[in-house]
Amino acid sequence: MFELLGISPQALFGQLLIGLINGAFYAMLSLGLAVIFGLLNVINFAHGAQYMMGAFVAWFVLEYAGVPFWGALIVAPVAVAIFGVILEQVFIKRLYHLDHLYGLLLTFGFVLIIEGLFRYKFGSSGQPYDNPLPGGQNLGFMFLPNYRGFVVVASLVVCLGTWFMIEKTKLGSYLRAATENPTLVRAFGINVPRMVTLTYAFGVGLAAFAGVLAAPIYQVNPTMGSNLIIIVFAVVVIGGMGSIMGSIVTGFGLGVIEGLTKVFYPEASSTVIFVIMAIVLLIRPAGLFGTAK
Amino acid sequence: MQRMKQLMSAAAMVALLAAPAAAQVSDDVVKLGVMNDQSGLYADITGPGSVVAARMAVEDFGGKVLGKPIEVVFADHQNKPDIGVNVARQWIDTQQVDAMVDVPTSSVALAVQEVTRQKNRVFLMSGPASSDLTGKACSETGIHWTYDTYALANGTGKALVKQGGDTWFFLTSDYAFGHALERDTAKFVTDGGGKVLGVVRHPLNTADFSSFLLQAQASKAKVIGLANAGGDTINSIKQAAEFGVVAGGQRLAGLLVFINDVHALGLKTAQGLVVTSAFYWDLNDDTRAFAKRFMEKHKGMVPSMIQAGVYGEVMHYLKAVQAAGTDEAKAVAKKMKELPINDFMTKNGSIRQDGRVIRNMYLLQVKKPEESKAKYDYYKVLATIPGNEAFRPMAEGGCPLVKG
Numbered sequence: 050m051f052e053l054l055g056i057s058p059q060a061l062f063g064q065l066l067i068g069l070i071n072g073a074f075y076a077m078l079s080l081g082l083a084v085i086f087g088l089l090n091v092i093n094f095a096h097g098a099q100y101m102m103g104a105f106v107a108w109f110v111l112e113y114a115g116v117p118f119w120g121a122l123i124v125a126p127v128a129v130a131i132f133g134v135i136l137e138q139v140f141i142k143r144l145y146h147l148d149h150l151y152g153l154l155l156t157f158g159f160v161l162i163i164e165g166l167f168r169y170k171f172g173s174s175g176q177p178y179d180n181p182l183p184g185g186q187n188l189g190f191m192f193l194p195n196y197r198g199f200v201v202v203a204s205l206v207v208c209l210g211t212w213f214m215i216e217k218t219k220l221g222s223y224l225r226a227a228t229e230n231p232t233l234v235r236a237f238g239i240n241v242p243r244m245v246t247l248t249y250a251f252g253v254g255l256a257a258f259a260g261v262l263a264a265p266i267y268q269v270n271p272t273m274g275s276n277l278i279i280i281v282f283a284v285v286v287i288g289g290m291g292s293i294m295g296s297i298v299t300g301f302g303l304g305v306i307e308g309l310t311k312v313f314y315p316e317a318s319s320t321v322i323f324v325i326m327a328i329v330l331l332i333r334p335a336g337l338f339g340t341a342k
Numbered sequence: 343m344q345r346m347k348q349l350m351s352a353a354a355m356v357a358l359l360a361a362p363a364a365a366q367v368s369d370d371v372v373k374l375g376v377m378n379d380q381s382g383l384y385a386d387i388t389g390p391g392s393v394v395a396a397r398m399a400v401e402d403f404g405g406k407v408l409g410k411p412i413e414v415v416f417a418d419h420q421n422k423p424d425i426g427v428n429v430a431r432q433w434i435d436t437q438q439v440d441a442m443v444d445v446p447t448s449s450v451a452l453a454v455q456e457v458t459r460q461k462n463r464v465f466l467m468s469g470p471a472s473s474d475l476t477g478k479a480c481s482e483t484g485i486h487w488t489y490d491t492y493a494l495a496n497g498t499g500k501a502l503v504k505q506g507g508d509t510w511f512f513l514t515s516d517y518a519f520g521h522a523l524e525r526d527t528a529k530f531v532t533d534g535g536g537k538v539l540g541v542v543r544h545p546l547n548t549a550d551f552s553s554f555l556l557q558a559q560a561s562k563a564k565v566i567g568l569a570n571a572g573g574d575t576i577n578s579i580k581q582a583a584e585f586g587v588v589a590g591g592q593r594l595a596g597l598l599v600f601i602n603d604v605h606a607l608g609l610k611t612a613q614g615l616v617v618t619s620a621f622y623w624d625l626n627d628d629t630r631a632f633a634k635r636f637m638e639k640h641k642g643m644v645p646s647m648i649q650a651g652v653y654g655e656v657m658h659y660l661k662a663v664q665a666a667g668t669d670e671a672k673a674v675a676k677k678m679k680e681l682p683i684n685d686f687m688t689k690n691g692s693i694r695q696d697g698r699v700i701r702n703m704y705l706l707q708v709k710k711p712e713e714s715k716a717k718y719d720y721y722k723v724l725a726t727i728p729g730n731e732a733f734r735p736m737a738e739g740g741c742p743l744v745k746g
Contacts, residue, residue: 060560067552172643173385175576177608185586191556194584266584267549268576268606272382276549311544311553316516318553319545 063191064308070197072304073204074259078277079284079296080208081255084215087291088228088248091141092149094156096281097274098163099253102129103260104269105167108176118181118265125261126254133253137246145245160275167271175270200262207258208297215293224248283326289339299337367410367669368438374400374656375439377429377454378446378469380418383547383573386602387646388446388469392416394640395649396443399656407663415439419450421546426450430457440669441466441659444652448472448519455484462671464678466659468651471571471598472522473734476698480741483671484697485678488651489620491519492734494597495527497618497705497727500534502565502595508536510595511563513554513578515570516543523569523597526734539563544574551578555585559592567595575599576606583611600646604720609711612720617706621647621687622721625704628686644718647687654685691729696741700729 078100085093106128107121116124136159144151185194215221227234227241235241260274267273280303288299303322310321329337376396378388393416400412415437419426426445433439434457442458445451446469455475458465465484467475473492475484510531514520520543528538539561542554555578558566566587568578575596582594596603599617623633623644632653636645662677663669675697683691683699691701706721714720736744 057560060557063556063560064553067550067556070552071550168381168385172602172641173381173383173389174387174573174602174606177606177611179608179610180584183584185584192559192586192590194586196584197552266581268573268580270573270606273549276547308553311542312557315542315544315554319548 059190060312064312065305066191066193068305068308069301070201070304071308072301073201074263074277075281075284075304076208076297076300077204077255077259077262078281079288079300080211080293081252082281082285083288083291083293083296084211084255085249085252086285087293088224089245090145090149090228091152091249092156093252094153094278095136095159095163096256097278098160099129099133099256099274100260100263100277101167101271101274102132102163103257104178104264104273105171105176106257107261107264108178108269111178112176118261121261122258126257129257129260130250130254133250134246137249141249142242164271164275171271173270173272175268175273178264178269180265196265200266203262207255211255212293212297280322283322287326287329287336289336292336292338295336295338367408368440370410371413371438372407372410372660372663372669373413373415373437373439374441374443374659375433376414376416376443376652377419377426378416378444379421380416382421384421384446384469384571386643387572387600388444388648391636391640391643391645391649392444392468392652394636395645395652396656398635398639399653399660403657403660407660408667412660419445419447421447421450423450423453427453427457430454434461434463440464440671443656444469444648446470446648448475448522449517451475452479452518455479455481458483458671464659464671464674466655468655469648471519473526473739474518474522476694476696477734477739477741480696480739480743482743483675485655485675485693485699486697487655487699488647489618489703490698490733491523491526493703493732494523494618495530496732497703498595498597498616499527499530499567501616501705501724502593503531503534503536507565507593507595508534509563510536510538510565510567511558511561512538512541512567512569513551513558514541514543515546515574517546519571520569524567527567527569527597544570546574548574549577551581552585555582555587559585559587559590563592565593565595567597569597571598572600572603576603579607579615580611600648601644601718601720602646604708605644605718609709609714609720612708613710615708616724617708617721619647619704619706620701621645621650622704622706622723624719624721625723632686650687654683654688657685658683694736696736696739696744698733698736700733702729703727703732
C-alpha cells in the first residue's frame with residue numbers, strides 16, 4: 050500500500066505526527082473562538098491579533114525583565130486577558146444586542162490597529178525567541194524535537210480541560226444556562242455580565258497561551274496571527290460554530306490532513322483546508338459537529 | 343518652388359518639435375514611484391526603508407534636476423502582480439511618474455517590467471531577484487541594480503559545492519523568484535559534479551516548514567538549499583535548528599538571507615550560515631557612514647542590501663537625467679549605461695546592454711554570538727566576488743536586446 054502511494058511508512062508516520070503538532074495550534078485557537086462564539090455570540094476576529102500579542106508579551110518580558118518561557122506561559126495569557134477585559138468592557142459589550150456582523154467588524158478593526166502598531170514599533174521580520182527545550186528524541190521514523198512534543202501535550206491538556214470545565218462542571222453549566230436565558234439565570238442571583246466578561250477574557254487568554262507556545266517555533270512577528278486566523282476560522286466553520294469538542298477534534302484532524310497534503314501535493318497545502326470547508330458547507334452547513342438552530 | 347517651401351516648413355516643424363524634446367522634463371517634475379511590500383513579509387528588507395533611501399538620494403542630489411523639482415511617491419503592492427500592475431498604470435497614466443523604483447517580489451517585477459516597456463518608463467529594480475529580468479524578460483529601460491538569483495547561486499551555491507556539498511535538496515518558494523533561484527543554483531550544483539536529489543515547493547508565506555524539512559531530512563542530501571526569502575527563510579532556518587537538521591550532519595544553504603533575517607533569527611540560530619550579498623554596512627568607512635545616516639532616519643533599523651541599492655539606483659538615475667538633459671526613458675536608460683557607477687556601495691560599476699548592473703558581490707558568513715561585538719555586527723567577509731565573475735555572462739541570458 051505504501052509503495053502504491055509512493056511514500057515510505059517512515060515518512061508517512063512522520064508527517065502524521067507533524068500534522069498532529071500543527072493541529073494542536075489550530076485546536077487551541079479554534080477552541081477559544083468556539084468558546085467566545087458559543088457563549089457570547091461574538092465572532093472574535095481579533096483572536097489572531099491576541100495570539101500575536103501573547104507571543105510578543107513573552108518576547109517582551111524575556112527581553113526586558115528576564116522572565117523565562119515557563120513564566121511567560123502564565124504572565125502573557127494573564128496580561129493579554131486583561132487587555133481582553135478592557136476591550137470587552139469598553140467596546141464589545143455594546144454590541145451584544147446587534148447582529149454578529151457588527152462584532153466581527155469591530156474586532157476586525159482592532160486587528161488592523163493592533164497589527165499596525167506592532168509593525169510600526171517592531172518591524173515585520175520579527176524577534177528572536179530561543180527554544181526553551183532544545184534537543185529531541187529519535188523515534189526511528191523521525192526526529193521529534195522535545196519542544197514540539199511538549200506543545201502537543203500542553204495543547205491536549207488545555208483543550209480537554211476547557212471542554213471538561215464547560216461541559217461537566219457547575220460553573221460550566223451556569224455559563225451555558227446564562228447564554229440560553231440570561232434573564233432567568235440573573236434571577237437566581239448570578240452576575241451574568243461579569244461571567245460573560247470573564248468568558249471573553251478566558252477565550253482571549255487561550256489565544257495568548259497558544260501565542261506563547263508558538264514563539265519558539267515561528268517568528269514572533271506582527272502578522273503571525275493574521276496568517277493563521279483565516280485557517281482557524283475555516284476550522285471552526287468545519288467543526289461547527291460554537292461546538293467545543295467539534296473545534297478540538299477538527300483542529301487536530303485538519304492539521305493531519307494538511308500535513309499529508311504537504312507530502313503528496315505541497316503546492317496545495319495552503320488551500321486544502323478551504324476545499325474541505327467548501328465541501329462541508331455544501332453537505333452539512335452547520336458543520337461536522339454543529340447542530341442547526 | 344512651392345515644393346521647396348513645403349519641405350522647408352516641414353523641416354522647421356520637425357526641428358521645433360525635436361529641439362525641446364532633447365532638453366526637457368515632462369510635466370515639470372521628475373517623479374519617482376517606490377513600489378514594494380509595505381506591510382508583509384518583505385516589508386523590513388524593502389518597504390518604508392526603501393522610501394527612506396530614495397528620499398536620501400534625492401536630498402543628496404539637491405532636490406532638483408534640470409531645474410525641476412524631484413518628487414518621491416510610494417505604494418504597497420502586497421506582493422501581488424495584479425496590484426503592482428494597477429499601481430504602475432495609474433502612476434504613469436494619471437500621476438506622471440517617470441521611474442518605478444525597487445519593486446521586490448519577482449512575479450510583480452516581471453509584470454511591471456512589461457508595463458514600463460509598453461509605456462516607455464525607466465524601471466529601477468533593487469528588490470526583485472529573478473535573473474530573468476535581464477534574461478528573456480529584459481527591457482531597454484529596465485535596470486536590475488542590486489543582485490539577482492544567478493549571483494546568489496554563484497556565491498553561496500558554488501561555495502558550498504566546493505566545500506563538498508555535492509547532493510542538494512531544495513525548499514523552494516512556489517513563484518517566479520523561487521523557481522529562478524532554484525534553477526540557477528541547481529545549474530551550479532550539477533556543473534560542479536553534484537546532484538539534486540529532490541525539490542519541494544511551498545506556498546509563499548508559509549508558517550510551518552516541519553513537514554518539508556522532514557522530507558529534506560529523509561532525502562539524505564548533504565545540503566538543503568533554501569530558495570525562499572524573508573519570513574519564509576527565517577521560519578525554515580528556525581525550524582531546521584529545532585528538528586536537528588544541522589546537528590544531523592546536513593548543511594543549510596540560505597540562498598537569499600538579509601541582515602534583517604539574521605537579526606530576527608538571533609546569532610545563536612543563524613551562526614555559520616554562508617550568505618551572498620551586494621552590501622554589508624560594516625565593509626568600509628563609506629558604508630558605515632551611509633548606514634549611520636540611514637539608521638537615524640529609519641528607527642534605528644540597519645539598511646538591507648536592497649535599501650542600499652535603492653539609494654544607488656536613484657542617485658545614478660538622477661545623474662543620468664542631468665547628463666541626458668531629459669527625462670525621456672530611453673535616453674535616460676542609455677545615459678545610465680554610459681556613465682560609470684560610483685557610490686558608497688558600488689565602485690566603478692557599470693550597466694550592461696541587458697540592464698544588468700555589474701559590481702562586486704560579497705560572500706559573508708554569520709558570526710558566532712561570542713564574535714559579535716555590537717548590535718548588527720553579524721558578518722565576517724569570506725571573499726569578494728569580482729563583478730565580472732559574479733553575474734551571468736550576457737550571452738547566456740537569452741535577452742533579445744543582445745545580438746551577436
